[in-house]
Amino acid sequence: xxxxxxxxxxxxxxxxxxxxxxxxxxxxxxxxxxxxxxxxxxxxxxxxxxxxxxxxxxxxxxxxxxxxxxxxxxxxxxxxxxxxxxxxxxxxxxxxxxxxxxxxxxxxxxxxxxxxxxxxxxxxxxxxxxxxxxxxxxxxxx
Amino acid sequence: xxxxxxxxxxxxxxxxxxxxxxxxxxxxxxxxxxxxxxxxxxxxxxxxxxxxxxxxxxxxxxxxxxxxxxxxxxxxxxxxxxxxxxxxxxxxxxxxxxxxxxxxxxxxxxxxxxxxxxxxxxxxxxxxxxxxxxxxxxxxxxxxxxxxxxxxxxxxxxxxxxxxxxxxxxxxxxxxxxxxxxxxxxxxxxxxxxxxxxxxxxxxxxxxxxxxxxxxxxxxxxxxxxxxxxxxxxxxxxxxxxxxxxxxxxxxxxxxxxxxxxxxxxxxxxxxxxxxxxxxxxxxxxxxxxxxxxxxxxxxxxxxxxxxxxxxxxxxxxxxxxxxxxxxxxxxxxxxxxxxxxxxxxxxxxxxxxxxxxxxx
Numbered sequence: 001x002x003x004x005x006x007x008x009x010x011x012x013x014x015x016x017x018x019x020x021x022x023x024x025x026x027x028x029x030x031x032x033x034x035x036x037x038x039x040x041x042x043x044x045x046x047x048x049x050x051x052x053x054x055x056x057x058x059x060x061x062x063x064x065x066x067x068x069x070x071x072x073x074x075x076x077x078x079x080x081x082x083x084x085x086x087x088x089x090x091x092x093x094x095x096x097x098x099x100x101x102x103x104x105x106x107x108x109x110x111x112x113x114x115x116x117x118x119x120x121x122x123x124x125x126x127x128x129x130x131x132x133x134x135x136x137x138x139x140x141x142x
Numbered sequence: 143x144x145x146x147x148x149x150x151x152x153x154x155x156x157x158x159x160x161x162x163x164x165x166x167x168x169x170x171x172x173x174x175x176x177x178x179x180x181x182x183x184x185x186x187x188x189x190x191x192x193x194x195x196x197x198x199x200x201x202x203x204x205x206x207x208x209x210x211x212x213x214x215x216x217x218x219x220x221x222x223x224x225x226x227x228x229x230x231x232x233x234x235x236x237x238x239x240x241x242x243x244x245x246x247x248x249x250x251x252x253x254x255x256x257x258x259x260x261x262x263x264x265x266x267x268x269x270x271x272x273x274x275x276x277x278x279x280x281x282x283x284x285x286x287x288x289x290x291x292x293x294x295x296x297x298x299x300x301x302x303x304x305x306x307x308x309x310x311x312x313x314x315x316x317x318x319x320x321x322x323x324x325x326x327x328x329x330x331x332x333x334x335x336x337x338x339x340x341x342x343x344x345x346x347x348x349x350x351x352x353x354x355x356x357x358x359x360x361x362x363x364x365x366x367x368x369x370x371x372x373x374x375x376x377x378x379x380x381x382x383x384x385x386x387x388x389x390x391x392x393x394x395x396x397x398x399x400x401x402x403x404x405x406x407x408x409x410x411x412x413x414x415x416x417x418x419x420x421x422x423x424x425x426x427x428x429x430x431x432x433x434x435x436x437x438x439x440x441x442x443x444x445x446x447x448x449x450x451x452x453x454x455x456x457x458x459x460x461x462x463x464x465x466x467x468x469x470x471x472x473x474x475x476x477x478x479x480x481x482x483x484x485x486x487x488x489x490x491x492x493x494x495x496x497x498x499x500x501x502x503x
Contacts, residue, residue, distance in 0.1 A: 049342075051302040053246050060214040060246075082342075083391065084427055090465035093502070094275055096177075098268055099219045099242065099254070100301060102211055103177055122214075 031124035063104035064125025183273035189494035264385035273500035282418035307339035349383040394422035409443035466502040
């Protein structure tokens with residue numbers, strides 16, 4: 001077996017061992033009074049699908065998502081919803097129309113997202129990985 | 143000690159109530175968010191009832207939809223529709239379809255009061271009057287005959303419970319024979335449904351409806367408008383429903399089945415059935431070809447619902463420009479047609495072609 005093939009196979013094995021947070025290299029998770037210091041990918045998906053109305057600390061779950069002009073909108077849509085951004089908009093519109101969940105907030109910039117999350121207890125959202133996030137708002141992926 | 147509590151019973155009762163309902167009384171203020179949306183549809187139909195050919199455009203229902211978050215636990219939803227009404231001077235009249243206040247009293251459990259869509263099956267609970275959400279142009283035929291579309295009442299709702307995302311709905315309300323402001327007698331209608339969402343995009347639901355139709359009246363909450371029967375005594379109206387829904391990235395499937403059984407003193411029990419199946423194949427983000435099969439049948443001794451023995455089979459295509467605009471085209475074959483809202487007519491409506499542009503703003 002050639003060295004090239006062996007290298008490719010080893011690289012493949014390495015990718016299998018990468019931790020889940022390797023998927024979120026393009027965005028960070030931010031939140032305010034969610035009761036979360038860390039979160040797994042599965043938990044994140046459950047939060048944004050959404051499953052629950054309230055956090056364990058009884059604060060309301062307020063969903064914040066990247067808007068149409070956000071640079072991370074497609075990454076978030078694919079990683080969290082396994083779908084396109086348009087499909088995510090349709091998904092949420094349907095949930096709100098059913099009367100089962102409150103509408104999420106959509107923001108086009110990280111500044112808008114952070115400003116909203118800072119003043120809204122229970123809110124959770126995403127910003128670019130290159131954006132500086134205060135420690136009290138950062139939720140680490142594990 | 144017993145005397146102390148007995149003497150101050152009112153005080154302790156009020157204190158206990160305030161403690162238990164503290165989340166209600168002292169609920170947290172949140173930034174108010176009110177959203178207004180508008181949904182509607184424009185259609186074109188080509189059909190040939192009774193060997194005559196017709197082609198015409200239709201302005202479909204125009205739907206005003208509003209939601210507002212009032213506190214962190216209380217929200218409002220309203221849906222008002224303006225639709226064609228030949229009895230109106232302007233030939234259009236408004237109708238309040240939903241006006242409900244939702245209170246999230248504990249985690250994933252809510253209390254809803256007001257006018258709601260009966261959560262008796264998947265379609266009525268999910269699609270309401272927004273044509274842009276419909277996978278097909280029209281609702282299942284059962285909606286014109288059996289489904290209690292709305293209820294004015296109170297609803298307990300739970301969702302996302304446990305690993306299978308179990309959900310429940312229990313509703314008591316004014317019922318089919320009533321109006322939105324009063325009803326005769328003390329028998330309230332009862333709706334119960336349960337569902338699970340075992341995988342993403344899937345919902346499996348079972349429902350039950352029970353109502354006493356005073357003097358066999360069909361009121362404002364049902365699809366039945368004019369049954370054409372002279373039977374004026376009470377009828378016990380019951381219905382069992384099942385819904386199997388899956389909307390994935392490639393495959394879309396929906397089956398709505400129901401068994402409606404009604405009791406009258408004169409003819410006893412009438413057994414009515416309906417089953418609707420939709421199957422779509424999503425080619426990409428925009429294109430979905432689909433097939434539809436719909437069968438509805440009433441018993442010969444049915445005294446409330448207009449008699450119908452109808453089978454529909456159709457082919458369709460849906461093009462989604464985006465999540466707020468889509469174009470649907472359907473070619474349908476219908477047999478043994480009974481006109482809804484008028485005297486009983488038997489006719490073979492061989493084929494009809496419909497196009498619908500559905501939009502949301």
